[in-house]
Amino acid sequence: MSAEDTLLYLDGVSVSFDGFRALNSLSLLIEPGEMRAIIGPNGAGKTTMMDVITGKTRPDTGTILFEGKTDLTAMREAGIANLGIGRKFQRPTVFENHTVWDNLELALKAPRRPLKTLTYAVGRDDRLRIEEILDITRLSPKRERQAGSLSHGEKQWLEIGMLLAQDPKLLLVDEPVAGMTDAETEQTARLLKDIAGKHSVIVVEHDMVFVRELGVKVTVLHEGSVLAEGSLDAVSANQQVIDVYLGR
Amino acid sequence: MLTRFLLLGLDKKAGVLLAVLALLAVAVPVMALGTAPDSPWHLSTHSVALMGKYLCFALLALALDLVWGYVGILSLGHAAFFTLGGYAMGMYLMRQIGPRGVYGNPILPDFMVFLNWKELPWYWHGFDQFWFAAVMVMLVPGALAFAFGWFAFRSRVTGVYLSIITQALTFALMLAFFRNDMGFGGNNGLTDFKEILGFDIQAPATRVGLFVATVVALAIGYILASSIVASKLGKVLVAVRDAESRVRFLGYETERYKLFAWTLSACMAGVAGALYVPQVGIINPSEFSPASSIEAVIWVAVGGRGTLAGAIIGAVLVNFGKSYFTAALPELWLFALGGLFVLVTLFLPKGILGLAAQLRQRLPSRGAVAAKPAGQKGV
Numbered sequence: 001m002s003a004e005d006t007l008l009y010l011d012g013v014s015v016s017f018d019g020f021r022a023l024n025s026l027s028l029l030i031e032p033g034e035m036r037a038i039i040g041p042n043g044a045g046k047t048t049m050m051d052v053i054t055g056k057t058r059p060d061t062g063t064i065l066f067e068g069k070t071d072l073t074a075m076r077e078a079g080i081a082n083l084g085i086g087r088k089f090q091r092p093t094v095f096e097n098h099t100v101w102d103n104l105e106l107a108l109k110a111p112r113r114p115l116k117t118l119t120y121a122v123g124r125d126d127r128l129r130i131e132e133i134l135d136i137t138r139l140s141p142k143r144e145r146q147a148g149s150l151s152h153g154e155k156q157w158l159e160i161g162m163l164l165a166q167d168p169k170l171l172l173v174d175e176p177v178a179g180m181t182d183a184e185t186e187q188t189a190r191l192l193k194d195i196a197g198k199h200s201v202i203v204v205e206h207d208m209v210f211v212r213e214l215g216v217k218v219t220v221l222h223e224g225s226v227l228a229e230g231s232l233d234a235v236s237a238n239q240q241v242i243d244v245y246l247g248r
Numbered sequence: 249m250l251t252r253f254l255l256l257g258l259d260k261k262a263g264v265l266l267a268v269l270a271l272l273a274v275a276v277p278v279m280a281l282g283t284a285p286d287s288p289w290h291l292s293t294h295s296v297a298l299m300g301k302y303l304c305f306a307l308l309a310l311a312l313d314l315v316w317g318y319v320g321i322l323s324l325g326h327a328a329f330f331t332l333g334g335y336a337m338g339m340y341l342m343r344q345i346g347p348r349g350v351y352g353n354p355i356l357p358d359f360m361v362f363l364n365w366k367e368l369p370w371y372w373h374g375f376d377q378f379w380f381a382a383v384m385v386m387l388v389p390g391a392l393a394f395a396f397g398w399f400a401f402r403s404r405v406t407g408v409y410l411s412i413i414t415q416a417l418t419f420a421l422m423l424a425f426f427r428n429d430m431g432f433g434g435n436n437g438l439t440d441f442k443e444i445l446g447f448d449i450q451a452p453a454t455r456v457g458l459f460v461a462t463v464v465a466l467a468i469g470y471i472l473a474s475s476i477v478a479s480k481l482g483k484v485l486v487a488v489r490d491a492e493s494r495v496r497f498l499g500y501e502t503e504r505y506k507l508f509a510w511t512l513s514a515c516m517a518g519v520a521g522a523l524y525v526p527q528v529g530i531i532n533p534s535e536f537s538p539a540s541s542i543e544a545v546i547w548v549a550v551g552g553r554g555t556l557a558g559a560i561i562g563a564v565l566v567n568f569g570k571s572y573f574t575a576a577l578p579e580l581w582l583f584a585l586g587g588l589f590v591l592v593t594l595f596l597p598k599g600i601l602g603l604a605a606q607l608r609q610r611l612p613s614r615g616a617v618a619a620k621p622a623g624q625k626g627v
């Protein structure tokens with residue numbers, strides 16, 4: 001497959017922190033509409049991969065292309081986000097002093113320039129969309145609560161809701177079910193499967209039950225590069241993967 | 249759309265504050281001009297000027313709270329913008345002296361004649377016109393803030409480092425304005441004003457007029473700031489304060505937002521300085537001193553950071569206390585101020601307004617909403 005047909009194209013991406021290689025010549029292709037699960041032991045570089053895609057960290061070498069043409073390595077965070085790349089952080093980060101509603105309003109797809117936000121008024125469409133997301137994330141009764149007062153799981157959901165509000169082409173979701181009950185985990189899996197198709201999704205998760213639930217192609221990262229790729233059953237049977245997980 | 253925007257920020261607290269300001273704008277002229285000097289209701293010209301001065305400081309505190317309370321930029325140099333606005337107004341007032349100066353030069357202010365200057369420096373041109381000075385009062389602090397913010401925010405200087413360079417900015421300006429060859433009167437500054445817009449600057453009616461102008465400026469500043477913080481832009485500002493990098497990942501260029509609030513705040517501070525100078529009758533480089541900016545931070549902290557109204561209350565109360573203390577126990581004032589700051593930080597982290605909100609919450613009958621606390625930086 002050539003770079004033009006991909007939504008996201010990473011080739012030979014390396015990042016070092018004080019001589020430590022967090023990403024080591026990483027290559028990854030994501031097709032439009034695809035959902036991909038990324039697994040790997042702690043410190044494999046999963047979060048760092050999201051950092052280089054979203055402009056938080058600049059790669060030392062390598063190519064990162066969005067929609068086959070836009071070079072992300074030359075852009076800043078806000079510009080990358082406005083291309084249509086949204087992110088949920090490993091540690092849920094919401095705006096704690098704002099209400100649940102305001103968090104969603106801030107994330108909602110709308111012009112981002114100061115003069116536009118100064119004169120912004122919630123229109124009917126925007127209100128309906130926020131209501132819809134509140135229902136999807138089951139946060140409707142808590143819409144007026146300050147986000148800081150939500151439980152860990154609720155913050156996870158709010159952040160997923162913010163991702164939906166942003167309506168990005170590519171969603172990067174870092175450990176969405178950490179701290180969730182089994183029932184919540186199952187709901188989250190269903191939600192992400194709904195989203196995929198219209199959007200492309202990259203999910204990082206340690207929870208194998210959840211990954212199995214997703215039922216998508218899996219990429220195993222280890223020491224900053226791809227160790228194996230394929231269905232969950234295939235990679236689980238891969239001897240190298242078994243060694244890496246058991247070796248810890 | 250403009251009315252909708254302006255009504256956005258007006259809650260009950262704002263209503264009370266604006267009512268008090270309206271009352272002042274009516275009562276003070278009546279008491280100062282409409283009563284006999286021996287009446288117990290009479291306000292002396294001195295008192296009017298003193299109250300006017302407090303309200304100028306209140307406008308400075310309001311400007312500071314907009315950036316510190318809502319964007320998390322702890323400016324330790326806001327007095328610089330205030331003083332620049334003051335100098336712009338002072339230059340106009342100097343040009344109004346005309347031939348009534350000691351040396352009787354119709355064009356050159358006394359200090360220039362004294363320095364043997366033959367003609368007016370280029371940057372003094374235009375200041376004989378009030379409208380020009382009025383524009384410069386906002387344009388000069390605004391342009392400096394814009395340039396400063398453009399570089400600082402773009403290079404992502406934040407926190408303590410940003411505070412330190414704001415302090416360095418005001419210190420550098422102080423040193424520059426102390427120099428005679430800068431053309432701003434050196435360490436004497438600008439003084440001996442005679443007239444403003446043709447009115448005798450010492451006359452009680454002029455003093456009352458300046459006081460009312462200050463009340464109006466403060467009310468406008470308050471309405472503007474309240475509307476901004478209540479708008480979606482205001483929500484972005486608070487989000488930047490609490491988790492700037494998260495805001496970037498939502499696609500907002502946070503530098504633009506900070507620059508907007510910072511520049512607007514500097515313009516407001518400039519207006520405050522411009523109203524201050526004719527009421528106190530002098531502007532000199534000591535207003536640039538780092539301590540002035542730090543005092544302004546204390547006013548905001550005492551009143552309640554991130555509440556706007558608290559900044560106004562804090563500025564008035566602390567300066568009232570300062571007038572009292574410096575008359576009664578002048579050598580103790582700095583200790584009192586320092587002690588006050590320590591006490592407020594330890595026991596009233598949300599200031600007087602935060603305390604009021606807490607007390608109201610304890611009383612179950614009144615369902616008041618607590619002021620939003622100023623959060624910590626995250627992400």
Ligand SMILES: Nc1ncnc2c1ncn2[C@@H]1O[C@H](COP(=O)(O)OP(=O)(O)OP(=O)(O)O)[C@@H](O)[C@H]1O
Binds near residue numbers: 017045046047049090
């Ligand atoms: N900013 C940084 N400075 C220094 N080292 C870093 C930095 N960010 C990540 N690292 C290191 O890079 C390695 C990869 O980290 P990363 O967070 O990407 O792992 P991960 O796969 O997301 O792990 P986990 O499953 O625990 O979240 C780790 O060893 C980490 O300590």
Ligand SMILES: [Mg+2]
Binds near residue numbers: 048
């Ligand atoms: Mg991680």
